[in-house]
Amino acid sequence: MSKFKKKKKGLPAISTASLPDIVFMLLFFFMVSTTMRETDLLIKKPALPVASEVKKLELKSLVSTIYVGKSKDTRISGDKIQVNDKIVEVKDIPSFIFSERALRKEDEVKFMTTSIKADKEASVGTILDIKEQLRDINALKISFSTSKGNDLSGNYK
Amino acid sequence: MARRENSEINAGSMADIAFLLLIFFLVTTTMDVDSGIARKLPEKTDVPSDVIVREKNVLDIVVNRNNQLLIENEYVKVTDVKRLAMKFIDNGGGLGTPIDDKPGEPCDYCGGDKDPNSSDHPTRAIISLQSDRGTTYGMYISIQNEIEAAYNELRNTLSKKLYGRSYDELLNDYKDNPTKSLQEKIDDLKNKYPQIITEPEPIK
Numbered sequence: 001m002s003k004f005k006k007k008k009k010g011l012p013a014i015s016t017a018s019l020p021d022i023v024f025m026l027l028f029f030f031m032v033s034t035t036m037r038e039t040d041l042l043i044k045k046p047a048l049p050v051a052s053e054v055k056k057l058e059l060k061s062l063v064s065t066i067y068v069g070k071s072k073d074t075r076i077s078g079d080k081i082q083v084n085d086k087i088v089e090v091k092d093i094p095s096f097i098f099s100e101r102a103l104r105k106e107d108e109v110k111f112m113t114t115s116i117k118a119d120k121e122a123s124v125g126t127i128l129d130i131k132e133q134l135r136d137i138n139a140l141k142i143s144f145s146t147s148k149g150n151d152l153s154g155n156y157k
Numbered sequence: 158m159a160r161r162e163n164s165e166i167n168a169g170s171m172a173d174i175a176f177l178l179l180i181f182f183l184v185t186t187t188m189d190v191d192s193g194i195a196r197k198l199p200e201k202t203d204v205p206s207d208v209i210v211r212e213k214n215v216l217d218i219v220v221n222r223n224n225q226l227l228i229e230n231e232y233v234k235v236t237d238v239k240r241l242a243m244k245f246i247d248n249g250g251g252l253g254t255p256i257d258d259k260p261g262e263p264c265d266y267c268g269g270d271k272d273p274n275s276s277d278h279p280t281r282a283i284i285s286l287q288s289d290r291g292t293t294y295g296m297y298i299s300i301q302n303e304i305e306a307a308y309n310e311l312r313n314t315l316s317k318k319l320y321g322r323s324y325d326e327l328l329n330d331y332k333d334n335p336t337k338s339l340q341e342k343i344d345d346l347k348n349k350y351p352q353i354i355t356e357p358e359p360i361k
């Protein structure tokens with residue numbers, strides 16, 4: 001009983017002790033949801049086409065990404081292919097996939113997916129060349145990266 | 158005894174530190190989930206297959222370098238692809254593929270016109286997408302998307318009829334709770350409307 005009597009009267013200052021908790025909660029949310037960009041794009045950022053029937057890519061750690069787009073230098077025409085941090089030719093793609101496979105466990109290799117992030121202005125010829133290379137080395141699961149939307153008219157003019 | 162007045166640690170600066178980190182992560186966050194149209198490439202074989210496919214079981218889609226589209230030699234728009242593909246796949250004008258020496262059966266779940274000049278059975282209907290090297294990727298994806306949409310809609314309709322839930326819902330259920338019976342349902346739907354898409358060599 002005496003404990004209660006000891007308490008001082010008067011307004012206590014509003015405790016800001018819970019403010020860090022709130023901020024930490026936000027912080028953790030963003031930390032978890034963050035995906036750091038691993039590669040610096042050497043090509044112009046591909047404007048992905050829009051599609052409505054998209055599937056989410058599961059198992060992010062098993063995805064290897066190939067970028068296709070225009071060169072940053074506007075004088076250079078044609079499609080450029082980028083993997084990791086360098087611009088490569090179509091014929092270098094198998095070695096890229098092999099190096100990606102070497103990083104994974106053997107039993108995970110068959111679940112590996114190749115995601116093609118190509119600009120909507122890129123030509124199909126380049127994409128089909130890449131597909132042919134992937135077929136050659138049995139990397140059969142691919143995903144054409146798109147953004148989700150229902151209005152497809154921006155894909156073509 | 159320690160003095161009670163000093164026992165409270167000033168936690169005000171903790172918020173500052175947390176805010177600093179928070180702002181860092183806010184700026185670097187990219188929320189985009191990688192999504193796209195999934196495709197499985199055909200395996201490479203040295204032996205050329207000698208399967209004879211009848212002309213009426215193939216839906217020819219040709220797209221040229223000006224992004225113009227021909228389906229069965231008729232000039233169409235991209236928005237027509239889904240309708241035409243669905244009509245073609247769901248036609249069911251003949252017998253299906255024979256399985257294990259059993260003769261093929263007519264399609265009892267198709268809702269098509271049963272036109273004898275269109276595809277025999279969904280399991281036989283092949284969609285051929287021939288593109289030009291100069292076609293833009295956006296166009297190519299749009300066509301792929303429309304074909305995918307056609308298959309999805311057919312599967313959804315059939316699934317609603319058989320199980321009272323659409324194919325998409327079944328897939329979602331399966332993701333949350335993978336059970337054997339769901340797996341069977343999904344496989345069954347996939348087998349009834351298999352995606353058979355072929356992409357011949359592009360026009361140079």
